[in-house]
Amino acid sequence: MADNTSAIPNHPDPLRKLEAVVARLRDPDRGCPWDLEQTHQSLVPYVLEEAHEVANAIRHGDDVDLREELGDLLLQVVLHARIADEDNRFNLNGVADAISDKLIRRHPHVFANGEASNSEAVRRIWETVKTAEQADRAGKQKPSPSPLSDQLASKVRGQPALAAAMTISKKAAKAGFEWDDMAGVWEKVQEELDELKEAIASGDSSHAQDELGDVLFTLVNVARWCGLNPETGLAGTNHRFLDRFSRVEAALGGNLQGQSIKQLEGLWQKAKAEIKAETTISNRSNMA
Template identity: 75%
Template structure:
């Protein structure tokens, strides 16, 4: 019998998921799921966790962390049914990895600041990768940067992966001499996108769109900005303004002229800006 309340709750969750996957009386939807079919849900739940963190909403964050935990338990259950691995093995592997990658905590090594911790972490990861590939003894040279980056960004969203590639490539010396070169590249890629769209070649246009986005990520890196946070903020602002436009028009946007919609859009922007200024300490509510 589990005495720790947290462990007891986790045991209950594992039992619930196992019941959902029980061929005799389980949930038809859960029984149909595979690792591959659940990929969109893993990504969706991770993004919803991030959104709750950005909002500072503890209730929402606790709920979304639960949904993300469900994905971990469900994947472990599917693998256990196929006798490949289970949640116990996942937890043991994670615990061992954390101990191995924190020698300054568990093995008496020195790490005076977070930068030293990060450097040690990356060195240990690289050593582990070499050992897994069986190349540590045969080839003492490190893997090419492109190979390491390919593995690093494989599981990242495209925007985050682009920033990782940009940072690592720049650190290796693949970098513009000045910000002017970055802006020149932005304009170059934008013109190529326009030409590709005009040509009607959708595949080419898709490639050029990616080039524009990747170059804008480089702009973000040069300016010390976070493209993910920037786009998330734009999404929130758009939805807030759009909701006010909908409210002003009674929820009916059909048949409205672009001029009318733009007028309501600007009014929504102004109202939101005024409300934000009024909420600032010391603000003059009559200003």
Template identity: 75%
Template sequence: MADPQTQPPHHPDPIRQLEAVVARLRDPSGGCPWDLEQTHASLVPYVLEEAHEVADAIQHGDDRHLKEELGDLLLQVVLHARIAQEEQRFDLNAIAESISDKLIRRHPHVFAGAEAADSAAVKATWDAIKAAERAEQTADGAPSRSPLSDQLAGKVRGQPAMAGAMTISKKAAKAGFEWDDLAGVWDKVHEELDELKEAVASGDRAHAQEELGDVLFTLVNVARWCGIDPEAGLAGTNRRFLDRFSRVEAALGGDLQGRGIQELERLWQQAKAQIRAEANSPAS
């Protein structure tokens, strides 16, 4: 049984209780060695991982899983706040106050009697207020606004590559760097595919990797033009592949070694048909 003296003080507010638990983990006297080693930078992979797991739980409609993953993501916020608090920079209260102030300031249609007929109007107001805030910061002696390319470089630095590509694509298009129509985007896709084929045929792996990136970036632009989410699309493909693959494995007793491509393709198509039939059955 744990020594009661080592337990964090109980707090009726669950958020404050979590703060106390994290503070105990970060206590140099008897805290957790792993937690004590963490910095803002070392925690970045965990922030991204937990955010992805939250998204996965949402996509699967699993409330129990979602609650757990949101807790893991909240832990990351509290950990970062604790690290900053130890260095007397800011704390969890400052984070909460800052985002509350921002939400109130950028929602005048809710908190200040302004009008907003629809979500497009809300977004326009948000962008206008954000631009005014940036101008005010510059007037107060803050550094002048950097070029869009510099802003985007900072914005996407911590994002997964595909999400970063969509961010860049949207902002560049809004600034006027855009095709005239979707046909132009498709022409670019075919151009980049041809260049990828040539790079692969040349045997230059570094060049092929660059060209593969160009193909993926252009496909992200197709997604933007069509109003679809490439990350969600790829995640769905991953799930479908694993579902079909598990059925192929089951049909072969878990042993794929030595099987011909014709047999594997036949079982793959059979798995697809089974999944389609299950989805269309009255019981589903």
């Protein structure tokens, strides 16, 4: 077996070392098969996953975890820059230059003669400069026949799909694209559910994927009508499911294989009742 240790990149600048490591992973002759298969599109789930893991580390106040997760997110940036560089589109230096220039433009109170005495003033400056940048870009393009759609596409591009759906739903409703009453929303939910069932029954996974999205988007509209937050609701469900599931696992010694659905359902309902009782006792203690 060949000794590849001499091929391990080494550089006094840590960022350049990372760049060299990624370049080695993407080397057509000596690189990693998995890394070589990746594209901007295939890496989207990993970018989102790493960003969420960074946020989770921040919430838990774990510096060791945060450093590691920031590294994982940085890897995604370097990977995307490398993929673009291979096609001579842009590179990591270009990414760094672009964000540096943007920060300088949007902080005239730091890098020029602007003034900002508090964070609200900074926010106004940022939005003013950003609006001017967008107007400049728009001035170089043909007028759009769908300005609201274009505005929303730009606004939600950095949001998770669930949050983006709520943003789109609110703006479209405000513009007049709205049901007359809640009954119309429920009819739409049922319509989309029926279409999802038909798509699944047809065996067309691509069509089923589209219909699943339609169901979720319509449920976001239900949340909007009722003043609910779908992200908060789903996060709560995730937490409750894992809490109950962990109790089912514990009751079975960590082994769910070979258990009947009837037994699993019984343990699930028991876990649900235990959590409800514990919550009731905790609430009483807090009120005492």
